[in-house]
Amino acid sequence: MKRRDFLKVSAAGAAATAVASPAIAQSSPEVKWRLTSSFPKSLDTIYGGAEQVAKYVAEMTDNKFQIQVFAGGEIVPALQALDATSNGTVEMCHTVSYYYVGKDPTFAIYASVPFGLNARQQNSWWYQGGGMELGNEFFKKSNVIGFPCGNTGTQMGGWFRKEIKTVADLSGLKMRIGGIAGQVLQKVGVVPQQLAGGDIYPALEKGTIDAAEWVGPYDDEKLGFAKVAKYYYYPGFWEGGPTVHAFANLEKWNALPKNYQAILTNAMTNANTWMAARYDMQNPAALKRLVAGGTQLRPFTNEVLEACLKATNELWAEISAKNPDFKKSIDAMQAYRSDEYLWWQVAEYTYDSFMIRSRTRG
Template sequence: MKRRQFLRAAGVGAAAGAIASPAIAQPMPEIKWRITSSFPKSLDTIYGASEVLAKAVSEATDGNFQIQVFAAGEIVPALQAADAVTNGTVEMCHTASYYYVGKDPTFAFGTAVPFGLNSRQQNAWFYHGGGNELLNEFYKKSNIYALPGGNTGCQMGGWFRKEIKTAADLQGIKMRVGGFAGQVMSKLGVVPQQIGGGDIYPALEKGTIDAAEWVGPADDEKLGFNKVAPFYYYPGWWEGGASLHFFINTKKWEELPKTYKSLLTTAAAQANIDMQAKYDARNPTALKRLVASGAQLRPFSQEILEACLKASKEVYAETSAKNPDFKKIYDSMSAFRSDEYLWFQIAEYTFDNFLIRSRVSNQL
């Protein structure tokens, strides 16, 4: 055979071989999971994160990996979602990690802790500061593998029946407040109550509680808190960047094909970004409507913030002294926070502060 004919024949053979390999690819297995949310369908932004994840996974697998979404109460109550994952009742859930601080205060770091990280810093710590690895090392004890699945941004400080001007005014107030913040606020005389989102309004209406925090304007408007408690305080110093998570049963996670693990991780990241984008888009108009309907915006006084910071540091020290898991993660987050604010005070804060002042003075 001549050299040119040989090369041409060899080229055709190589091309045929290259085409043949992918044709033998294995089909994607059919898998059906259930995910229980800690949130009602009416709160479509926070509940919707599960739908975003399920849709993305289904589309990426041509429907072979199906995850059916259930609202709080349809399979288990809102605050039992993590237990359902641990014991294998469902394959996964969407929840706030700090709902489970009664089991171990270390759970708080998966969502938010008083005077902790803002939302951008939270994601930076999770994805590039070792936060995910530390949390999953801890969650493994509960048969859970976790993926970040949303952020609300900095939350509001909640709705109060009466005006709160000093730290002394907090004495005796029964307040729905989630997670680790309840332990801090009890040092200031607050009586914390752990209540699921759908049960807050009736408790506030009946006077079972005197105050309640949830998320921010978009959700708070839907829940109607302004109708029973007129004073709307800010900021939610205990939730500077509250994160949600997808908790997955460890055994079920390990059984997934590598491709599906990758897809689920990517879909969770999509839901993580989508949630805060929705809140940031919806909160401004909701806040305008709330104020127009009579809500009275109030900042927490400097005295109250300083008293809360002092109480927070006391609780951190006390908890770290007796809980090695808590101390390990708190030390990591604290060091990360220090460096983050070194950076944020340079460009981010200066930029935002200038534009905020310019808007107020009608220069924008």
Template sequence: MSRRSLITTGAAGALGSAALAAPAIAQSAPKIQWRCTSSFPKSLDTIYGGATDLATFVREATDGNFDIQVFAAGEIVPGLQAADAVMNGTVQMCHTAAYYYVGKDPTWALGATVPFGLNARGMHAWLNYGGGNDLLNEYFNPQGLHYIQGGNTGTQMGGWFRKEIKTVADLNGVKMRIAGLAGQVMGKLGVVPQQVAGGDIYPALERGTIDAAEWIGPYDDEKLGFVKVAPFYYYPGWWEGNLALNFFINNEQWNSLPKNYQSLLSTAAKASTLEMLSEYDYKNPAALNRLVAAGAQLRPFPQDVMNASFAAAQEVYKGINATNAPFKKIYDSMVEFRAQTYLWQQVAEYTFDTFMMLRQRDGSLKPQNG
């Protein structure tokens, strides 16, 4: 069965089972054309592909009646203006990462990821079953936006540095491209955070405009060539235990859709989320090996950096919670679930994964010959 057959067959069946009369079909599957602007360039095929996958799923499930055209960053608006283009009606929807817009309000970050938050499985569970989607739409709807998750990268790497980081003191004065609330946390450790779109990171590193940069992980980082200009490759990206990408849909456009199209969009977005996470999980291991062969010096963040970062993050949250009621409401919901999910994952997932990682280290997981 092809990767798209389940959603295509299921959605088409749902549309076709209601009635066979032409007028009924026309009412249930009207011809609609939308534009979706992405925050990402086409060269980053996996993350950009979250939008093209959704468009393909929807187009195939409606026999082309619901056609969503996807435009790369810069083709309609710059990548970091995607949400604004939806709010002002330039396009019907966008594919982006909500934390790009923390300059509007830090609450936006909770639709993507926050430092020392959830991993991908925890994020999916909280959004879909823990009330996260409803809380986020309670916040975004009055701003003219409907929020739907549209991808996840999994836990990200900690980024590329020109110089080795041995202690917290080594971070002082480092100009680093870093997104979301992580910039505020890093700022407490002496880092000078920079907001730079994905396609502009390499030239900024090459020119020395920035000293370090985080993006996603090995597969995309290899494509962007960071190993050529900043050899020290750190992990983990504690500010991105997951990254939930998302679709923002103009709220008026969303409300005008037939209910079956709303359902199809939501289902297609879930499918594109699984596609993206699966693709990264498949492609990152080989890319990491290639990067190390190309000269990347793999380093874990020192424990004192991790501890200082966690403490700084709690200071940031305390300050925001004291003055921002919408943030606190959503954050408290996420944090309550965070304690539960990590307890459960520690019991089963972590124990199994640790055992298997030890077997990987001693070579026991290699294919057996004969």
């Protein structure tokens, strides 16, 4: 190449770079968001999902997009996280949508409802089965957009001071449980109690309540429930696979550059997987420790489960009759659940059942 031609090409390249650089810079502005969690820092896995999001976003943007995470109560009360995001007090929150059933019971469907979807089915419905479109159509009414950002897997049924063998044993039982699950159990005789996490232990210890549910072995061990209640029941049929959501204020989300939206979406998807995997790793060892310490594991009897399923279906019919949003979402979820379990019983259940039997045989 002649020197004159080389200089022309170099000059053209430099000019192109000069034009392109501002475009790149404009698409990567300095952005700082605040995220309020509904969880305390002591529950490192469920709280940690939000920290993972902030970490991923910072790393993928060379710290140009920073998200500061606050524990429940630091700047916003734990159960007002969605409200603070909706009204723009913060840009984002990390919470469970069933905390807001007082606003509309439809919120619960996209987290977990009694006899709903398990964790994998929740993700399948959201990402591939129309759940995302339905969910965000509903969430838009609260000026937010939602993303799965964690899952605990099927939770435990809670800690009881006495054995539960029949439906009659539930009559008059004071149990810390709220939301939709509390409404279902109320139909079979339970007296639901609304208590914050920090108030559960003393209430169980004093006998103010007879039972309480939280999450599962790893988190429950941290809160010390085994010291004040002997019987640990399973499964938590009201939380077969609860999705923990990240919600972003809709205007703030729409104002983000498209590449930042993509980065944040991928960070939340990563955190969704991270939390589920971490609970699956932590729960077995915690359960072993609890049982070794004297905890008595008990399954809910089929009589109890059947009665609660009947009560659940009755409640869905009652709410659906007066709430079109709820009916639209619960009908879609139940149809999806039916097909999922048609498939589950063929391969997943058969394989898992065989492996569980093989393990118990040594």
